[in-house]
Amino acid sequence: MLESLAINQRVCVIIPTYNNAKTLQRVVDAVLQYITDVYVVNDGSTDATANILSQYDQIVIINQPENRGKGKALQAGFKRALEDGFDYAITIDSDGQHYPDDIPVFLEELSKHSEPVLLIGNRDMQQAGIPGKSSFGNRFSNFWFWFETGIRLEDTQSGYRMYPLKHLPKKLYTNKFEFEIEIIVRTAWNDVLVKNIPVKVLYDPAERVSHFRPFQDFTRISILNTVLVVITLLYIKPRNFFRKLKKxxxxxxxxxxxxxxxxxxxxxxxxxxxxxxxxxxxxxxxxxxxxxxxxxxxxxxxxxxxxxxxxxxxxxxxxxxxxxxxxxxxxxxxxxxxxxxxxxxxxxxxxxxxxxxxxxxxxxxxxxxxxxxxxxxxxxxxxxxxxxxxxx
Structure with a gap:
């Protein structure tokens, strides 16, 4: 697939997982149909995840001794992928909501860009079966991302993304779900293009295991956005203004x-x-x-x-x-x-x-x-x- 699109960048897939044994194998098998370079970060799972991953010789398995949060899992995957010489990493959740057959959509979009780009899958949040709290949370996140960066997106919460590994912030401070907000805001602050591309989504309550804790995680996200807004007003906006004036x-x-x-x-x-x-x-x-x-x-x-x-x-x-x-x-x-x-x-x-x-x-x-x-x-x-x- 990479060769057919004439992509000059090395691309891998990172799958963070925590107690998603029901869907993990199906996700990994489907991803391997499109990309052979796959990293799975087992974030301290206590179910059958380790047994499932032991069946694969062709993927890289990164084991976290205890559950540290999605943010830490992704950082571990980014670090290893960078060490192995990859330029981009596609992240896909292991709960089965993302379709691996959308991987070519990311690769095709990447082939159109000569400059670094961070791509975020744009899910159809209006389709049947999407929880109301997810739609509200996405609109909430979209607004603050626009306020903090000036970039309008339709979906900022999708975990289906392609990251430019060499252009991400060197130091990241959050560990859990709020990490995915911090990284796109601060990457945009570094003048990296951030844009949506359309992807499919599946919400199957019978299989999907969500680890999002509404009160705790929403509070953490709100605190993060408060900090980012203060930095935006006191530093980023004045910095951008003077850069424009200087040019x-x-x-x-x-x-x-x-x-x-x-x-x-x-x-x-x-x-x-x-x-x-x-x-x-x-x-x-x-x-x-x-x-x-x-x-x-x-x-x-x-x-x-x-x-x-x-x-x-x-x-x-x-x-x-x-x-x-x-x-x-x-x-x-x-x-x-x-x-x-x-x-x-x-x-x-x-x-x-x-x-x-x-x-x-x-x-x-x-x-x-x-x-x-x-x-x-x-x-x-x-x-x-x-x-x-x-x-x-």
């Missing part, structure tokens, strides 16, 4: 990412105003991360938000602090007078008049952001009218 000249960036975006004039004006507000309030050291994170969450213009936050560059800082202290001092009188000359505006002055500064900076931020946002909106509106007349 373009400033004039090209200004034209393509600010002036000619599909954002409405209202959104552009609010994005700049929000950046100005964040740039003035006392969020020292976090202004860029904060304004870009808010822009991402609200789906506003990140470039304009970043531009607005730079109102706090060094030449403007003394003016901003001075005005904030004066506004705050007017509203909250102090026993110690606030000096009016810039030479006395330093950290010591801010400490002495902290309440006045904080209150004044927020009021100044509100006034400045509304004023600048409104002026920018009027400029954009005027430019839009002129452009429309020019076209006519």
């Amino acid at each position: 373009k000249s400033f004039s090209k960036f200004l034209k393509e990412d600010i002036l000619q975006t599909q954002d409405s004039n209202e959104v552009k004006a609010m994005s700049l105003a929000m950046g100005v507000f964040i740039g003035i309030i006392p969020a020292w050291g976090f202004q860029t991360v904060l304004c870009i994170s808010i822009a991402v969450a609200l789906r506003w213009n990140k470039a304009l938000a970043f531009l607005g936050s730079n109102i706090s560059i060094p030449p403007f800082i003394p003016v901003i602090v001075f005005l904030a202290l004066q506004i705050g001092g007017f509203l909250v009188p102090s026993d110690q007078p606030i000096h009016l000359d810039f030479d006395h505006i330093n950290m010591e002055a801010i400490k002495i008049h902290l309440l006045q500064y904080v209150l004044g900076s927020f009021l100044l931020a509100i006034f400045a952001s509304i004023s600048i946002g409104l002026i920018f909106y009027l400029i954009l509106k005027s430019a839009s009218r002129k452009a429309k007349k020019h076209v006519e």
Whole structure:
């Protein structure tokens, strides 16, 4: 099969298994019809799994002394496959829900890509027999994967996948079912293409043994997504923004990412105003991360938000602090007078008049952001009218 598709990559199959003796042999036999390089990771099974696997001489068996979770089983398989020189690994569950005759679908898709790709089988979750909790869990996972990576998928929970072994994160932190979320999110963060391909699925309650524990595993998945969202907002989104800015000249960036975006004039004006507000309030050291994170969450213009936050560059800082202290001092009188000359505006002055500064900076931020946002909106509106007349 590999030869017929002219694939230049070495591909193996990894089958993690834990107490799936009812279906394991059927899965292994079917997989061997398509690929001869097969690894089975026995994750501490206590049923007849070991006896079944002892019948095979042509596969590699990796025995875990105790049940450590699907994530650890897959990592053990990845490590051994890498050591043996494989480039890609197809993972298939041993509970019989996946059809091994879909392996050629993965191989055919791989033959179309010259760059690394992570493929996830897209199951028909609307077909009869699919548990409602599985459909809900998949939609839940799809949403957070999109939020964390910007990639829209229809199925992020399928265990039927093809992994680019040499392009996976070097260190992975989760052990159980949440591992399959961590690895696709962090692989996408490494600029590896992640996409769905259609596969069949079978849910047979008479044979299928699920080890998913709804409360415990859903809680672990929720905690993982919370951590990934925080990393996304505080690091990944700002990182991607600066990468994009670095790749373009400033004039090209200004034209393509600010002036000619599909954002409405209202959104552009609010994005700049929000950046100005964040740039003035006392969020020292976090202004860029904060304004870009808010822009991402609200789906506003990140470039304009970043531009607005730079109102706090060094030449403007003394003016901003001075005005904030004066506004705050007017509203909250102090026993110690606030000096009016810039030479006395330093950290010591801010400490002495902290309440006045904080209150004044927020009021100044509100006034400045509304004023600048409104002026920018009027400029954009005027430019839009002129452009429309020019076209006519």
